[in-house]
Amino acid sequence: MRAIDRAAQTNRWRRRPAAEKALIFIGLMLVSLIAAGWIGQIVILMLVLCLVLGAARVAPRDLRAAAVVPAGFILAGTAVQMITLHWAGGPEVVGPVVGIAGPEMLSAAAFTGLRSITCVVCLIGLALTTPLTSLLQMVQRRGLPPTSRIWR
Template sequence: MRLVDRNAQTNRWRQTAALEKVVFSFGAIVLALCSASWIVQMSIIVILLTTMRLGAGIPLRDIGLAASVPVGFILAGTIAQVMTVEFASFVPRVGISAAAFAGAGFIALRSLAGVMGLLFLALTTPLTDLLRLLRRTGLSAELGDIALMMFRFVWLTLDCLEGTRRSQANRLGFVDYRRSLRSSGLLLANLLPRVLSRARRLEAGMAARGYTGELRFVVRERPAHVGRLAASAALFFGLGAAGMVLV
């Protein structure tokens, strides 16, 4: 999460309008779901990777780390699709179905293209910009504030967890199995009270700064450009039309 949030806050497209990035991301996802062409799926992945690396300036290492977990799920699901289990005299036999390779490979490629579309949005757009966009489309301020506070609560939990564990490690709390077990138990027992204490301080700080029921942030993004929105729509529409011809 830290990696995703760091890139979302520091990439070169940080000030680009969230609407433009949402249209680009969801255009790629919709095309990946609708297209039946291998070439289109691979083109979507290449376009998104190129855009994130060369356009937004996100390092390939960060993209790979952010994609490692969903790619692992996709790989596990693909392996499960191509493997077959048969029972002969109550003895299981595991084999590989050659006929399932094409279908499983295409599903994996389509899933990867969809994941890359979501990663593009997550790595280039902070949550505050997305919620501001949703508010302009009708999302109530209360729901937006709840989402932001939950997001902040996750960061508070991680911060308390890492700080306490670092303190225990500096006091040799993990030098052997018994101490590691005891330190982990103390960490879990004290985590919730510490997080709630930090949350109460956060609430007091908001009240001291005049919180009136709606969280406000400094707007850093530029207005959406109609030309860029049209270019994104034309790109994926043209790619989808080419995919229909190739199929």
């Protein structure tokens, strides 16, 4: 968390309004969820990386550190989607059989993984460019009660 806070406090977009950054990154995430093709996902992913690394000048090591755990989780989930398990009953084999899914399922799993990575990178981009206090102030101005009233 310290690396994310440090990156959020020291990037070039620190002075930009939190609502502006939220609109950019959450908007790109929504476009990613709506986009149906591979090219759209890749373009959005590259755009977010350019914004975070290029425009906001977040250090690549900070982005890598923030993304390694979610990316590992997504890659593991994608790998599981690419495996099929069925029950085979025959003269020699009785029991579960593990195999690789068909081409349609492989493509669907890879696309789901790419879309997931794109959406997570959008959220990480928002976290690395906007301090948490700015996000909380923004949502409090929009009607979220102060945190002291939430925990009572």
